[in-house]
Amino acid sequence: MLYIGLLSALICSLCTFVNAVYRDEAFNVDWQLSTIGDYRCIVPDYANENQLIILSDHSQSETLVTYINETNGDVLLRYAVPFKMSDAMLVSDSHQLILKGDGDNNKKYSTIDLDTGLILEDSGKDLAQTSDFSFKTSCAASGYKIENIDQKTRLKLMDNTMGLPIFDVELPDTFTEVNYLSTDYSQILQFIVSNGDSHYTYFNYTDGGKNLTATWNRDESLVDIVDSAFCDLKDPYIDTIRKELAEEKNIDDVITAYIFRVKTNFNRIRKYLKKNQYSPGRVITAILKENELMGNINEEKAYKRDLKFGLAKLLIVATKNGRIAALHVSQQGNIMWNIRTGMSNIISIDYEPLTDELIVIDEKGSFIIFTSINEHMPPTLKKEGSFKLSTNSIITKAKKLDDSHNSYFVSLENGESQIVGVDNTQIVNTSNYFLTTHNEKEIRGHIVSEGNKLVNTWGITLNENEKLVAFASRSEDPVVNVGNVLGNRTVLYKYLYPNLVSYATINENDRNLYINLIDTITGELLHSQKHSNEKVDIDHPINLVFGENWFIYSYFSAEPIPEQRLTVVELYESLEANTKASDPNVDYNPLKGNINKPEVISRSYFFPEIIKDLKLTSTKFSITSKAIIIKLANEQITFIPKFVLNARSKEENNMSDDDKKEFMASPYISSIPINDNFIISHQRELIMSANSKLVSSPTNLESTSIICEIGKDVFCTRIYPSGQFDVMSPSFEKFQLFGTIFIVIVIVYYLRPTVANKKLKILWLIKD
Ligand SMILES: *[C@@H]1O[C@H](CO)[C@@H](O)[C@H](O)[C@H]1NC(C)=O
Ligand SMILES: *[C@@H]1O[C@H](CO)[C@@H](O)[C@H](O)[C@H]1NC(C)=O
Ligand SMILES: *[C@@H]1O[C@H](CO)[C@@H](O)[C@H](O)[C@H]1NC(C)=O
Ligand SMILES: *[C@@H]1O[C@H](CO)[C@@H](O)[C@H](O)[C@H]1NC(C)=O
Ligand SMILES: *[C@@H]1O[C@H](CO)[C@@H](O)[C@H](O)[C@H]1NC(C)=O
Ligand SMILES: *[C@@H]1O[C@H](CO)[C@@H](O)[C@H](O)[C@H]1NC(C)=O
Numbered sequence: 001m002l003y004i005g006l007l008s009a010l011i012c013s014l015c016t017f018v019n020a021v022y023r024d025e026a027f028n029v030d031w032q033l034s035t036i037g038d039y040r041c042i043v044p045d046y047a048n049e050n051q052l053i054i055l056s057d058h059s060q061s062e063t064l065v066t067y068i069n070e071t072n073g074d075v076l077l078r079y080a081v082p083f084k085m086s087d088a089m090l091v092s093d094s095h096q097l098i099l100k101g102d103g104d105n106n107k108k109y110s111t112i113d114l115d116t117g118l119i120l121e122d123s124g125k126d127l128a129q130t131s132d133f134s135f136k137t138s139c140a141a142s143g144y145k146i147e148n149i150d151q152k153t154r155l156k157l158m159d160n161t162m163g164l165p166i167f168d169v170e171l172p173d174t175f176t177e178v179n180y181l182s183t184d185y186s187q188i189l190q191f192i193v194s195n196g197d198s199h200y201t202y203f204n205y206t207d208g209g210k211n212l213t214a215t216w217n218r219d220e221s222l223v224d225i226v227d228s229a230f231c232d233l234k235d236p237y238i239d240t241i242r243k244e245l246a247e248e249k250n251i252d253d254v255i256t257a258y259i260f261r262v263k264t265n266f267n268r269i270r271k272y273l274k275k276n277q278y279s280p281g282r283v284i285t286a287i288l289k290e291n292e293l294m295g296n297i298n299e300e301k302a303y304k305r306d307l308k309f310g311l312a313k314l315l316i317v318a319t320k321n322g323r324i325a326a327l328h329v330s331q332q333g334n335i336m337w338n339i340r341t342g343m344s345n346i347i348s349i350d351y352e353p354l355t356d357e358l359i360v361i362d363e364k365g366s367f368i369i370f371t372s373i374n375e376h377m378p379p380t381l382k383k384e385g386s387f388k389l390s391t392n393s394i395i396t397k398a399k400k401l402d403d404s405h406n407s408y409f410v411s412l413e414n415g416e417s418q419i420v421g422v423d424n425t426q427i428v429n430t431s432n433y434f435l436t437t438h439n440e441k442e443i444r445g446h447i448v449s450e451g452n453k454l455v456n457t458w459g460i461t462l463n464e465n466e467k468l469v470a471f472a473s474r475s476e477d478p479v480v481n482v483g484n485v486l487g488n489r490t491v492l493y494k495y496l497y498p499n500l501v502s503y504a505t506i507n508e509n510d511r512n513l514y515i516n517l518i519d520t521i522t523g524e525l526l527h528s529q530k531h532s533n534e535k536v537d538i539d540h541p542i543n544l545v546f547g548e549n550w551f552i553y554s555y556f557s558a559e560p561i562p563e564q565r566l567t568v569v570e571l572y573e574s575l576e577a578n579t580k581a582s583d584p585n586v587d588y589n590p591l592k593g594n595i596n597k598p599e600v601i602s603r604s605y606f607f608p609e610i611i612k613d614l615k616l617t618s619t620k621f622s623i624t625s626k627a628i629i630i631k632l633a634n635e636q637i638t639f640i641p642k643f644v645l646n647a648r649s650k651e652e653n654n655m656s657d658d659d660k661k662e663f664m665a666s667p668y669i670s671s672i673p674i675n676d677n678f679i680i681s682h683q684r685e686l687i688m689s690a691n692s693k694l695v696s697s698p699t700n701l702e703s704t705s706i707i708c709e710i711g712k713d714v715f716c717t718r719i720y721p722s723g724q725f726d727v728m729s730p731s732f733e734k735f736q737l738f739g740t741i742f743i744v745i746v747i748v749y750y751l752r753p754t755v756a757n758k759k760l761k762i763l764w765l766i767k768d
Contacts, residue, residue, distance in 0.1 A: 026682050030681075030715070030718070031717075033715075035220055035223050036078075036220050037058070038223075040055045050070045051069060051076065054068060055085060061083070062080045064080050065097075070202070072216055073202060077685070086100050086101065086102040089136055096112065096120070097111070097112045141191065142181075146178075153171040155167070157189065166186065166208065167189045167205065167208065171193060175195065176193075176194060177194050178193050179200065186208065188206055189203075189205040190204045197221060199217060200217070201217045202214070202216050222317060225712075226318055227347065228710050229351035230351065230706075231314040231358075233313060233374070237304075303330070310700030312330045313706065315329050315714070316349060316351060317714065319346065322342060323339065323341065324339060326373075327716075336376070337378040339378045345364070347397070348361045357371055357382065361395070365386050365394075366386045366387075367384070367386070367422065383422065387408070387410070390416070390418055394412065398411075401419070401433070405422075406422035407422070408421070409435055415439065417446065420452075433447065434457075436473065438471050440467055441461065441467075443518070444458070444459045457522075458522060466514075467505060468503055469542040470503060471501065472544040473500070473501040475548065477622040486659075487656075487662040487665065492575070493573035496548070497598075501520050508538065511536050513530070514531075515529050515531075517598075524593070526597050527597070527598060537558040542555045545628065547642065549571045550570040552566065552569075554611040564607040566604070566611070567605070568602065568645040569600060569602040570647040570648065571598035571600055582596050601647045608671070609674060610633035611631070612633050613630070614628055615696060618696045619699075620699065620701075620702055623702055625664070626721060627642065627721035629719075631694060631709070635685075638674060638679045639721070640672060643664040650668055680717050686713050686715055688711050689711045691711055692709060692710065694708070695707075695710060696708075703720050703721075703726045704724070705719055
């Protein structure tokens with residue numbers, strides 16, 4: 001008894017050391033690359049010392065205004081103004097910036113108030129009519145001379161009266177242009193130069209140009225990102241083991257193979273002992289350290305862990321103007337390499353891990369294949385060429401068809417579609433390729449026949465006043481569970497027919513929204529639903545995502561009440577529990593048309609913010625419940641786990657006891673709240689463009705999915721739709737746990753002989 005008391009006291013005393021630490025991962029695992037674009041104008045911010053204001057092009061008709069910290073080049077604030085500028089003039093006393101129009105607009109002016117970021121009403125009109133207004137640019141750097149001495153470029157600044165040099169400083173080798181220069185003509189010289197390749201370097205010289213006190217560099221080349229691909233970084237340790245296993249597999253004789261394994265393992269132990277100088281103390285310390293039981297987790301260890309868990313990835317982005325770059329996902333988006341491909345108007349980039357090939361395609365149908373993708377150096381070129389396009393049209397969309405062959409299904413601008421391949425041999429196995437294309441007016445089914453020809457199979461043409469507004473095909477993730485287990489232990493079977501697409505159309509006359517579900521093999525309509533008692537706002541985005549046996553769509557309803565709606569539709573074999581409409585003995589063949597239709601249940605929710613885009617997360621095995629990533633109109637990103645949007649949920653009063661027992665069951669609440677904890681972009685300011693999109697990649701941790709937003713800015717984070725069930729919390733006190741186990745073993749060793757002794761004494765009726 002005494003020992004047990006002692007033991008529990010000991011354990012409890014250890015327990016008190018276990019303190020739960022809530023590790024806030026915000027700004028720790030997520031990162032943002034804020035690209036400004038090419039600098040059109042740089043002016044000092046007179047209201048705030050050590051800040052610069054940079055103007056750059058944002059879109060066809062917008063200018064981006066960026067405030068940066070002059071000391072380190074960090075972005076402090078950005079906003080877009082709806083005016084495309086060609087030049088600017090700083091009015092320092094009123095802290096305003098007058099923008100001059102671009103192109104045809106070059107007689108127009110617009111004034112930004114730099115304190116509020118607002119465009120002043122009618123300011124341009126007044127200015128143009130004021131006779132004494134003369135525009136004087138604030139964007140040009142002047143008063144300096146560039147000289148080339150001994151193959152070094154030098155920047156010189158002369159004294160106006162005497163003609164003597166005040167400053168004479170060396171410029172980087174890559175110098176092409178001075179973009180900004182500010183000086184007091186005696187001690188201080190600050191300037192920004194560019195290298196003609198969207199890299200900008202800042203210098204702050206003091207002591208008359210003798211002392212370089214600050215310098216920074218910004219890479220602005222990654223604007224207009226059109227596509228991206230993820231590439232898992234390889235764990236070198238796993239590589240050696242894989243090699244050994246492959247070698248062992250090649251040995252036919254079992255005994256030789258066994259000897260091989262023993263030998264390699266023995267060698268490994270010997271190496272390990274040698275490394276620790278054959279000292280048992282060192283070995284134990286090393287083991288403890290390796291298992292993070294001692295010492296802090298340093299950067300190297302953290303990186304090893306990221307590699308093991310598949311969190312270390314490269315996000316390879318391709319920009320419209322032909323650049324590809326690798327961003328390190330687990331290291332704050334560091335640019336590992338950044339190269340020009342020589343292409344223009346890239347439309348797609350794909351990475352194939354099996355062959356370690358990166359294939360980049362441009363809109364004219366040229367392709368480049370790169371190989372040996374890693375984080376240390378730019379990839380090497382493997383092959384270059386052009387697809388044989390049947391017409392002289394340009395590609396609008398390219399979809400990779402299979403893993404091993406580089407064959408693509410491309411849609412051309414003239415409305416045609418085609419299958420093209422890197423090798424012009426028989427590319428795909430014709431018998432099992434069905435493809436669906438769509439545009440605003442029609443949806444078409446195709447089958448691939450001999451010689452990679454596309455043959456039309458079916459088509460749906462919309463009525464004259466109807467428009468296709470959203471389209472989604474069923475995700476190809478593996479099916480983990482064929483049914484939902486209800487609270488009373490019965491099963492509701494999911495409808496798992498794979499060849500499905502759903503699409504949304506709007507009737508522009510009465511603004512009714514129709515949602516249809518079709519079979520992609522036959523084009524047969526399987527389900528249709530209509531929102532006829534409300535009018536949909538056509539100007540707001542309508543989004544659709546398709547998961548396993550459900551799809552979710554969002555739309556903005558203008559009447560009767562303006563409200564953002566989110567609707568979930570779930571497909572079941574039958575809505576009756578334990579009933580399966582399909583018969584396992586029947587050979588279902590979509591070509592024979594004997595596919596069962598699903599039974600459908602649907603629920604609508606209100607959402608408090610306007611939704612711009614939806615995307616589903618992907619995880620390695622699809623066991624984790626999916627999350628719906630939502631891009632809001634205010635450029636924030638949030639997510640809802642799928643189980644919150646449940647088509648079978650009931651109001652709390654209607655829920656039976658059995659209903660409440662169902663896994664993840666929650667009552668129906670018509671309006672989904674936005675919780676601050678679910679805003680994954682935190683208080684970041686993300687600048688997006690019309691083509692920005694969300695991408696998702698699985699990791700080796702089933703719970704964790706990587707989400708990135710690409711386009712103008714790049715933003716990446718990790719999300720855990722069902723919590724981090726497969727990760728030990730950082731506060732988990734491994735040392736205490738192992739310590740307790742160790743003490744328990746010691747006590748048991750001591751206790752056993754004592755108890756045996758006591759038993760023996762009892763047998764002999766000896767009293768203590
Ligand atoms: C600018 O950067 C410097 C150095 O990192 C920092 O000390 C300063 O607080 C920053 N200024 C602003 C306004 O963030
Ligand atoms: C430039 O260097 C001088 C001297 O160190 C310093 O006073 C000034 O604040 C610096 N300017 C910026 C923008 O870092
Ligand atoms: C350069 O300037 C910094 C800041 O003004 C000062 O601390 C440093 O001593 C100067 N270095 C030289 C070599 O003058
Ligand atoms: C096409 O698929 C069938 C069945 O899956 C297979 O037997 C055949 O070898 C494949 N043909 C090619 C060219 O891969
Ligand atoms: C189990 O629950 C479902 C849904 O609540 C109901 O339809 C079904 O009849 C129940 N089955 C049994 C055997 O109680
Ligand atoms: C709850 O039950 C009431 C009465 O049976 C019914 O009118 C209502 O539609 C039900 N609500 C839900 C969400 O099922």
